[in-house]
Amino acid sequence: MGDYVRVAGTADVKPGHAIVAEVNGKTLAVFNVDGTFHAIDNTCVHRGGPLGEGDVEGNVVTCPWHGWQFNVTTGECLKNPAAKVEVYPVKVEGDDITVLA
């Protein structure tokens, strides 16, 4: 782990949406939940689907491949509590979203 890295501008991730960003060789999905940003691994723990391309409702993203759902604030899978994706700390600095990964 190094420093917080800028992944996008705050205006680039609208509420209820996500972007995919590379940080230190990791591919992350960054979500805007009602104005608060959250970052998790982009890779679904089921079979590697891109969570950053899934539908978002409240704080839940649905994997576009087979529909597993994850809480983007905790990384927990709603279907299988043993399956979890990594969550990364996010800080907003001015107009920048930054992530520690």
Ligand code: FES
């Ligand atoms: S790869 Fe995400 S639900 Fe199957």
